[in-house]
Amino acid sequence: MSAIIEDGAVPGASREAARADTVPAKRRTGWRIRIRRDRSLLIMTVPAVVLLLVFTYVPMLGVITSFQSYDIYQGFLHSPWVGIANFTNLFGDTLFWHSFANTLVISAVQLVLYFPIPIVLAVLLNSVMNGKVRSFVQSVVYLPHFFSWVLVVTIFQEMLGGAGAVNMVLRRHGLGTWNVMTDPATFKYLVTAQAVWKEAGWGIIVFLAALAAIDQALYEAAAADGANRWRRLWHITLPGMRGVIVLMLVLRLGNALTVGFEQMLVQRQAVGRDAAEVLDTFTYYYGVVNNHFSYGAAAGLFKGVLSLVLVLAANKLAHAFGEDGLFRK
Amino acid sequence: MTTLTARPGPPATRRRPRDERPAWEEKPTAAGQAAKGVTILVVLAVVLVPLYAIVLTSFSTQASINIAGGLVLVPHGLTVEAYHQIFTNQLVLHSLLVSTGVTVVGTAVSMVVTVLCSYGLSRPGSYGHRTILMTLVVTMFFSGGIVPTFLLVSTLGGYGQYWSLILPSAVSVFNILVMRAFFASTTPELIDAARMDGAGEWRILWRVVLPTSRAVTAVIALFYAVGYWNSFFNALLYLPDNGKWPMQMVIYTYTLQANSLPGSGVTNTGVYAGHQQIAALSLQMAVVSLTLLPIVVVYPFVQRHFTKGMLLGAIKG
Numbered sequence: 001m002s003a004i005i006e007d008g009a010v011p012g013a014s015r016e017a018a019r020a021d022t023v024p025a026k027r028r029t030g031w032r033i034r035i036r037r038d039r040s041l042l043i044m045t046v047p048a049v050v051l052l053l054v055f056t057y058v059p060m061l062g063v064i065t066s067f068q069s070y071d072i073y074q075g076f077l078h079s080p081w082v083g084i085a086n087f088t089n090l091f092g093d094t095l096f097w098h099s100f101a102n103t104l105v106i107s108a109v110q111l112v113l114y115f116p117i118p119i120v121l122a123v124l125l126n127s128v129m130n131g132k133v134r135s136f137v138q139s140v141v142y143l144p145h146f147f148s149w150v151l152v153v154t155i156f157q158e159m160l161g162g163a164g165a166v167n168m169v170l171r172r173h174g175l176g177t178w179n180v181m182t183d184p185a186t187f188k189y190l191v192t193a194q195a196v197w198k199e200a201g202w203g204i205i206v207f208l209a210a211l212a213a214i215d216q217a218l219y220e221a222a223a224a225d226g227a228n229r230w231r232r233l234w235h236i237t238l239p240g241m242r243g244v245i246v247l248m249l250v251l252r253l254g255n256a257l258t259v260g261f262e263q264m265l266v267q268r269q270a271v272g273r274d275a276a277e278v279l280d281t282f283t284y285y286y287g288v289v290n291n292h293f294s295y296g297a298a299a300g301l302f303k304g305v306l307s308l309v310l311v312l313a314a315n316k317l318a319h320a321f322g323e324d325g326l327f328r329k
Numbered sequence: 330m331t332t333l334t335a336r337p338g339p340p341a342t343r344r345r346p347r348d349e350r351p352a353w354e355e356k357p358t359a360a361g362q363a364a365k366g367v368t369i370l371v372v373l374a375v376v377l378v379p380l381y382a383i384v385l386t387s388f389s390t391q392a393s394i395n396i397a398g399g400l401v402l403v404p405h406g407l408t409v410e411a412y413h414q415i416f417t418n419q420l421v422l423h424s425l426l427v428s429t430g431v432t433v434v435g436t437a438v439s440m441v442v443t444v445l446c447s448y449g450l451s452r453p454g455s456y457g458h459r460t461i462l463m464t465l466v467v468t469m470f471f472s473g474g475i476v477p478t479f480l481l482v483s484t485l486g487g488y489g490q491y492w493s494l495i496l497p498s499a500v501s502v503f504n505i506l507v508m509r510a511f512f513a514s515t516t517p518e519l520i521d522a523a524r525m526d527g528a529g530e531w532r533i534l535w536r537v538v539l540p541t542s543r544a545v546t547a548v549i550a551l552f553y554a555v556g557y558w559n560s561f562f563n564a565l566l567y568l569p570d571n572g573k574w575p576m577q578m579v580i581y582t583y584t585l586q587a588n589s590l591p592g593s594g595v596t597n598t599g600v601y602a603g604h605q606q607i608a609a610l611s612l613q614m615a616v617v618s619l620t621l622l623p624i625v626v627v628y629p630f631v632q633r634h635f636t637k638g639m640l641l642g643a644i645k646g
Contacts, residue, residue, distance in 0.1 A: 034456040040530035044449030045461050047442045048500050055478065055497045056468045062477025075484065124368060129350055137369055139632055140376050146624045148559030150577045154584050154617055155379045158386075158400050165382060165400040172398075197375065205635065216351075223353040262562055266585055280475070287476035288566065300474025308471050 066298035072291075079294075086298035096299060098274070099282040106278065107256045109188045114196055115252060118203030119245065123237060125204065126211045138208075141201025149262040152198050156190075157181055181267075184275035191263060206244050214240035246323040254311035257303050279303045378402075380621065387411050387615035394610055411615035420571065421579060421616055427491070428558060428575040428620075435495040435557035440550055442500055447508035448534045465502045479566055493567035494560050494575070501556075504549050511545040512538050544634040551631040555624060576620050584613040 035042065066086050068079040090096050121141070128134045144152065159165050162179035170177050180190055218236050227235065261280040268276040277285075279299065287296015318324065382400040389397075393405030415421050446465075450458045472478075478497060487493035515538050523533045539546065561577040568574060571582070 031456065038452075038456040041449040041452055041455045042457065044445040044530070044534075048446035048505065049461060049464065051442065051496065051500045052465060052468055052502075055481070055499075056472060059473025059477035059481050060471065062473050062481055065477060065480065070480070072480075076480075121372070124365065127365070128369070133369075137373065139629070140373055142632065142635065143625070143628065144376060146555045146559075146628065147621065148561055148577050150559075150561050150581045150585065151617060151620060154580060155383065157585060158383065158614075159379050163399050165397075165402060168398045168400075201376070220351065220353050223355075229355065265562070265565075266581055269586065283475050288479050293476055293480060297474060297476040300476050304471055304474055311470055 063297060063301045063304070065294050066301045068294055070293040070297070072293070082294070086294050087302075090295065090298050090302065095277070096282060099277040099279055102275070103257055103259055103278040106188050106191060106259045110192050110195060110259065111252060111256075113189075113192050114200065115249070117196055117200045119207055119241065121200065122204040122207035122211060123233070126208060138204075141204065143201070144198045145202035147198065149198075149260065150266055152194055153263065153266050156194055156197075182270050182272075184272050187267075187271050187275040190271075191260060191267075194263060195260060203248075206248065207241060210241045210244040211237065243323055246318055246321050250314040250318045253314040253317070254307070256310055257307050383614050383621075384618050387611055387618045389611055391611070399610070400614075411611040414612050415615055415619070420574075423572065424574050424576045424579045425619065427573060428560075428577070431491060431494050431560060431575060432554050432557040435499065435560075436550060436554045438495060439499050439501070439504075439553040439557075440546075443504050443508060443549060443553075444534070444539070444546070446500075447505050448512050448530070448538060450505070451509045451512035451538075452530075453513070465505060469502050482567060488567055489570065489573070490567070491573070494563045495557070498556070498560075498563065501553070504552060508542075508545055508549055511542050515541055547631050548634050551627065554627070558620075558623065576616065580613075580616055580620060584617065 029037075062076060065076060065079070067081060067083060068076075069082045069085075070076075070079045074080075125134060125137060128137070147155075157164065161167070161181040162177065164181075167177040167179065180186060183190075214236065218240075219232055222232050222236060257279055259278055259280075261278075261284075264276050264278050264281050265284065268281055280303070283296045283299045283303065285296075286292050286299065382402055385404055386394065386397075386401045388407045388409065388411070389401040389404070390406035390408045390410070393401050396405060397403075415425075449455075450462055452458070482488070482493050482497055487496075519537050519541070520533055523537050528536065559577060560575060561581065564575050564578045565581075568578070571578070574582075
């Protein structure tokens with residue numbers, strides 16, 4: 001993990017040296033003196049650290065509620081302890097396992113159908129010669145990233161819903177209608193289409209950067225050796241993007257249990273619980289809406305721990321591929 | 330996220346000369362060009378047509394909405410009636426104010442906290458910066474979850490209060506990492522010169538580092554602003570009273586769930602009220618359009634910084 005902190009962005013050792021000149025023998029300086037010297041810098045970090053301690057670390061301690069039977073009037077400190085009862089109930093709950101299965105299925109569909117699209121779009125856009133066209137297309141495809149899920153689902157509803165624009169056209173031409181917004185059978189593809197509409201354009205940004213960093217001399221040399229454009233794509237472009245592709249894949253796998261919480265939440269009513277219940281919505285409905293706080297907290301803790309394991313595993317996988325992944329070994 | 334990986338900067342490569350086809354590259358085939366053109370047009374249409382239809386519907390007369398039977402794709406009659414209704418509808422008008430207020434205050438709070446923390450952690454060799462950074466990074470990989478956070482904010486008295494939309498999500502560790510990477514790459518000579526002149530860290534941040542980091546500051550501010558403007562789940566959790574709702578909650582409740590909007594003249598959304606429901610469509614689309622508007626207006630000014638602000642920080646990291 002130390003790599004994150006070590007070289008975050010310090011370009012080379014020259015800056016370290018520059019600092020050391022002004023502060024001689026800093027390694028041997030006592031901590032009191034160093035705190036005194038850096039007090040302004042430390043004070044600057046206080047607001048962020050306090051906010052994170054209160055709103056992120058305290059809730060981390062709050063996972064103890066999942067071993068209690070939380071009572072809103074008795075709070076964290078005085079609620080009765082129940083051991084692992086919440087977890088045994090949870091693991092015997094078919095609705096919970098159903099939401100877990102939904103999460104995995106939707107995640108898998110998105111991995112297969114969503115993941116390649118930004119890569120293809122980036123290669124396509126990179127091959128457009130006209131700079132104005134290129135930046136116009138970029139501006140347009142980035143835009144939906146900034147819309148909320150409520151808006152995106154509303155837009156889909158108005159276009160593809162039962163009374164939406166597409167069904168109106170179908171109906172007018174005497175073709176059958178299909179309300180895809182309320183069809184549980186195809187819901188996983190619908191949410192993937194929504195994710196593509198909202199995020200695929202934004203997703204190309206990292207791949208475009210990878211493409212821009214490929215040395216053009218490689219292409220020229222390959223062309224001189226008689227490689228046509230498809231061979232250049234295969235032997236230069238794709239290997240050039242490999243690092244970023246692996247990194248994105250690792251991130252995706254690490255986040256496999258998070259599948260658009262707000263996206264599911266706003267559609268759960270229309271399409272039904274069977275299709276739209278994922279781990280996060282299960283936690284929200286059982287924990288907050290139905291006031292089974294400890295039960296919801298148990299489901300949340302299950303997801304949190306499993307996600308952490310997934311991130312670490314995905315990172316191992318990246319190392320196996322010979323890439324840096326999220327953090328170095 | 331890519332910030333997390335430390336990579337050596339790319340070697341001095343020859344970038345592609347923009348807008349010019351190199352002499353060694355073969356001429357594109359006509360079929361290839363056509364396929365590329367069609368793909369790009371389809372991609373553009375998929376994004377732009379729904380936006381066009383929504384904005385057009387918000388400006389359409391009842392008659393043209395009836396003709397279309399829903400979203401208007403071909404303009405027949407235009408009117409600003411829907412917008413007139415919005416500005417006389419207390420609920421919608423108030424939600425507009427709430428969203429604007431939360432966005433302005435929230436972005437200000439987040440930016441102050443983020444800029445200070447990013448700079449505080451960006452000086453190499455400063456005391457404790459590794460420990461603090463670790464403390465921040467851990468929160469990217471593990472969190473207590475929805476229920477403990479909800480219980481905590483409720484215990485602190487945030488239920489029904491506007492600050493519950495701001496403080497719990499005021500700090501984005503990802504944004505701090507991006508900004509810190511940028512600050513750390515500020516020319517050290519400039520900073521050392523300022524220090525020689527007797528400037529303290531606060532002055533250096535304000536006078537030297539911030540003015541040279543406009544791109545990243547603009548991009549991060551946009552990210553925060555969009556986050557607050559789109560804030561939905563926190564409002565659903567903490568604001569039960571529709572008199573306090575932001576725009577996203579209004580759209581969710583009255584457009585997506587098709588509840589009737591108080592004061593819209595539509596009282597029944599049952600099967601037989603089909604026409605009345607359509608009557609509200611231009612109003613609904615006007616609310617949606619207003620929610621899209623600030624994003625579309627601010628976006629072009631910040632968009633040109635995306636590559637510079639994000640990628641220099643994120644990829645080279």
